[in-house]
Amino acid sequence: MKNVVLIKEIYIEAFKNLGSFILKNYLKVFAWFCFILIAIASYALIFRMTTGYAFQ
Numbered sequence: 001m002k003n004v005v006l007i008k009e010i011y012i013e014a015f016k017n018l019g020s021f022i023l024k025n026y027l028k029v030f031a032w033f034c035f036i037l038i039a040i041a042s043y044a045l046i047f048r049m050t051t052g053y054a055f056q
Helices: 002-016 021-050
Strands: none
Touching: 002 021
């Protein structure tokens, strides 16, 4: 739980002092989009590894 709070604080601090409202929202959306893409790629890799796909 402590790690989650630390990550939350880092995330809040990263966007706190940005000036432009549009830029701030754009970067938040972009960050979540990147997290989702990383999650999809991780899922695909784990799925391939567990089903015995040969990486050649």
